[in-house]
Amino acid sequence: MKYQLIILGAPNKFEQAILDLLFKQVDELGMNCNMLHILKRDNFKNGYHANYPAYCLYMGDINQEADLDILTILKNDATLILPIVSDLTNFDESIPEILKNQNGFKLSNEEEISSLVSCILEGFSLIRTSRRVFISYRRSDSSHVAIQLYEALEKSGFDVFLDTHSIRPGEPFQEELWHRMTDSDIIVLLNTANFLESKWTKQELAKANSLSIGIIQVIWPNLKLIPEAHICKPILLEDKDFDDYTHKKLEESVVKNIISSTEVLRARTLAARQDNLTSEFISFASQSNVEVTLHHDKFISIYKNNEEYIIIPTIGVPKSLSCNNAEELILRIKQKKPKCIYLLYDHVNIRNKWLCHLEWLNQYLPVQSLKLSESLTILGANGE
Template sequence: MKKYCYQLIILGKDFGIKEAIISSLKDKTNEIGIDFSHFKIINVENFDEYTDASPSFCIYLGRYNANKQFSDVELLEKVVVDASLVLPIVQGSLDDFSQCIPELISTYNGLAVSEQDKNVKVEKIVNNILEAFSLLRKNRRVFISYKRDESTGVAIQLYEALEKNGFDVFLDTHSIRSSEPFQDELWHRMADSDVVVLLNTSNFLGSMWTTQELATANKLLLGMIIVSWPEHSIKAHRDAEISFPIQLKDNDFNDENKRLNGNIVNQIIKNVESIRARTLAARRDNLISNFIKIAKSNGYEPQLDSYKIISMTKSNEEIVLVPAVGIPNSLNYESSSSLIKEIKKKDYEHVYILFDETCIRDFWLKHLKWLDSSLTVKTLSILGAQKWLKN
């Protein structure tokens, strides 16, 4: 009987990246606390073990081929017919995309990998895999914290660079509509972020607002990239659960406009990508441990499985709880239901999305209550767990 749940299919012609992807995937699954035995690596040698009954993600590795004689096309057709997600990865540049991959997947959004950016791209590919399997959120949200009169130019530069790399970036001057309550929306967006990029200028902690942002980020257990200006010591990360410091030097800036040079920008993006999985895992594990502690103190015996799903009996009913980091939405309801069915191999009448409502705006909490009244899956805030367990 198979023990794995997730199938990573790797087809095409390797150009020295396959083992790096698998190695990084093992590291990432370890970081987020998922046993790698839940994954099955499928290739041309063992493709007969592939099944359309389990979630799958396919990587097709393409190298330049003037004659367009591509490998593993028949196997790729099977994957495409089964509606599996496919990521074409080509060597070099996207300029040669059509000469590197079969026409069958020519309309798919692909990724180019060169020797120079291999490490950064492998990180991105692995996060893409985990997102496809719902082991990482598909929302890739970054919050930029900065002092306006000291680093607005760099904040806008990073906003544009991170957006270009597929992140949903919060920057107060760009992300809050005029009609919104500024501070409430700011905390709401921070609660739904994965990583904070903090621009640690000389007087960053001299502002009440930036000090509050730092305190709230720490309260929410957000990971931080601390970018400190030259001649300014790194202090802002002292309470952060997960942080990565970058100490800037004078030559890290372009003299003309006092913006960061490209190498530093790429380093920041790489580290945002790198600590994102650890941040989400830390926040999820904190949610789980708090719930289990509360449940046990109330006489329950919750069980945590290797997929990080909690099961327990309450009022003689079987209950499962799926922890969700950030702000739940309707997609969480659907994915939680599908995940439970895939892993447990049966339907549960009582499925809950466990979340933390800290900093979430009232209008969204009302929206979740409306969804709860309309759907079989429900939400449960960790802040209300004590009361729920006593009922």
């Protein structure tokens, strides 16, 4: 699976500079640049995969109406499409009718390229600076491999949770474990012979499924896939994949494969979780007879008295940096500052001390955190 950047519309003089910076930043994120696949009209039919992460740039031009058939496919697949023009005052003349309800991006000089590349990475959900992985395993079966993967993933730029390494003395063990799982992007599950014999590992699997967190299932030799893992990438091991007969350490090539698979599945699971949160909010809005607009940047607008309120579905635990990034993103996209910006999140399994911290931050920050369970109140107050 690859990240698909689709470039359509008119030729653009900044295209190569955009790609050069994009590949540079992808490399800086610790990803293999081969995971990024560039598609245009000539290779779209044979190269496009609807179930892979995708982001489309439509390069506008005066009276431009190119690639309407491909745009229709992408719109039907709910692919994010960013119309790009050199002058926003000519937006309607530069962009096809199918895209005129989208927010456009002004690209008139090289200084604006970095902002555009940021939009692409945000569209792929790759810009979240905390790249969190949770290792689920049975200590008696695979502690040596768990530690090996912990060290390798940390070295590759991930923030890794491993129960023996990541919980400070004095912290409530199970409460912190669920909190960290809720804030994780991916779970690496070590499927060993006795994995499901532990009530704790069974609970971790059930919790991961309830949260729609993707699972890299590393399956020991002669064992089968655990079918209860819903969003799952299996990696079947053989005896030769270990560096000795004790099965205490994986070969380096296998470790690299696990890391690569984690990178690939991460975008899919983040997108799935964000889509679930978005869908729940929109469902609540429908029940309250509140009209909402879902934008291509994955944020939501609601209106009251001709003033706009922005809702940004947020995976895991909102942070003050998340608030700052959200405000910068919205202000970059919107020409008019909205009345308020909310970070929408699901508070289930988040520790009380963090929930209290978020309530405290709400007293001081212009961007507010908002529990999904309380969003009906906001909709009622702001959407009437």
